[in-house]
Amino acid sequence: MDDLETRELRYFVAVAEELHFGRAADRLGIAQPPLSRAIRQVERRLGVVLFERDRRGVVLTDAGRVLLREARTALDAVAAAARRTRRAGNPERPLVLATKAGASHDLLRRLLDTHAAQPGAAPVEVLLCEVGEQAGLLRDGRADVALMHRPVDDLAGFDTEDLHTEGQVAILPAGHPLASRRRLTLADVRDVPGLPIARWPRLDGTYPEGPGPEVRTQSQLAQLVALGRTLLVIPASSRAWQWPDHVAVPVVDAPEITTVIAWPPASRSLEVAALVRSAVAAGAAGEAERWTDDRRHHRGTAGPRSPAPR
């Protein structure tokens, strides 16, 4: 009597995103009347009004907003079930590791080397993605594990293990007055004339107000940095990005960034567990290297919140 079908959830999400039955039907590849009927049926079944029909477009009710959020995660879970099952059935099944392009480069290399050195280690496929994409990839099964960063990424719903904590640096053109400083503060780099900080889109796709250029992808940002048009505060290890004519200056009061390896709590396969172990070992190796190195050392503080997958 209750129990939604994934088809109904897909239909609802389409309408909720388009806020227009016609366009949603078009996107779904069906006609509009069946879509209207399906949504009505969901509303009747749940005993709840999902849309305020206004003769001029549609708006979500409170209940509709709740269902939109829940439906997305439910659909992701269903998609993940299919994807992971397909992969489990195939003899070839490389683990997919998602990471932001350019970030944590050294750690990633150590991780892959460490893992490859394990006897019988599963092959690992690296999936480079844009900022904030990792969570979705993990949730719907396109990735098995991800390197993410606290506190900038949303780690809600994943198990994580800390790998490495570090400070942030500002990236500046070599000739800039601030480039000669040994250290900077956030106050120094805020509102630098001619070097505004780039603006990333919010969750709803709009951009915050400000003088900086709008960016959407890392490659856009990289180009702007190369052009000397924007100022960047990033984790020290992301300096793989750095151009020859730019310098990195530590920003002493910027929040420390912890690189973590994250995986969906449901997936506790042996392969994932082995990869997480390799990652932790690689993280520890990196920490040790920093001790012998003369750089500033940061230790992860918060312990793992849940045990490594079994």
Next chain:
Amino acid sequence: MDDLETRELRYFVAVAEELHFGRAADRLGIAQPPLSRAIRQVERRLGVVLFERDRRGVVLTDAGRVLLREARTALDAVAAAARRTRRAGNPERPLVLATKAGASHDLLRRLLDTHAAQPGAAPVEVLLCEVGEQAGLLRDGRADVALMHRPVDDLAGFDTEDLHTEGQVAILPAGHPLASRRRLTLADVRDVPGLPIARWPRLDGTYPEGPGPEVRTQSQLAQLVALGRTLLVIPASSRAWQWPDHVAVPVVDAPEITTVIAWPPASRSLEVAALVRSAVAAGAAGEAERWTDDRRHHRGTAGPRSPAPR
């Protein structure tokens, strides 16, 4: 072309649990042939064999085991979507807080009092459940928040906030030789003649080997304790359970138990956030009380892994 329907997932889970098409069909209220066909269709669609048909019952393949795990969480997510949406539509929507019967009694009372004192606080319904049930209740939307205990409960997939950490005590009949001791160690209470520790079922429903009685519910356990038939090591605050003719003796080397409030990361409603805030306040109040009190004091160590819901 791909994309599983929840009906198919339900069917698969039924067969995977029964390992018998006939019984599964019976349980689902349909006939056996459509069920066989549906499973075959899923296998064809995923391109994967889920069951090894053996002419004498059925066994899951590796891929089948993966799908069983994934399908359960996906179905829970779908059920949660329906439940939470229904609740959001109703004007009356008490928050449901799940907690183990008898555990954390004082904290729960403080929590409810603190929350009720907030202006405009949503009504809270307390759902008492058995050990280990909370995770399922949270996952499928029957509960909004839960009091759980680290490290005994599986917190994977939830956001949590620490409330209170405490040591454990052994519950003994008053006349027992160990009852006069001021403190005990785990070695003392293991293999006490005549007072074996009760055995809980594993995830698969079987019981570990051992001399103790098999228990399945807290009330069974309470009765065994009342009869003086079993020995119990529980958090100090669970002494609400204690019978007059039993005493509690601290077990100094037992792992400390942290009571946490947990919620699904997807649900970030204002109501849940307010309740979590009340819980944290109540936890802090309890800690303060302990300082003025003369009892042993334990402080939560690991910080919150993710910020409170917004």
Next chain:
DNA sequence: CCGCTGTGATACCTCCCCGGTATCACCCGT
């Protein structure tokens, strides 16, 4: 005031596919 446009809702039809019944193919015990 009257069409015109664009929205979602309704009516009605068609056909697919889910589910039921009957039966088969096969492996077991004796």
Next chain:
DNA sequence: ACGGGTGATACCGGGGAGGTATCACAGCGG
């Protein structure tokens, strides 16, 4: 060899998903 019990197959009927045509209604320009 032969029933008993398993899951698979064949076939049929009906409910419901999806399509087409149309309506009801709001805004808007003439």
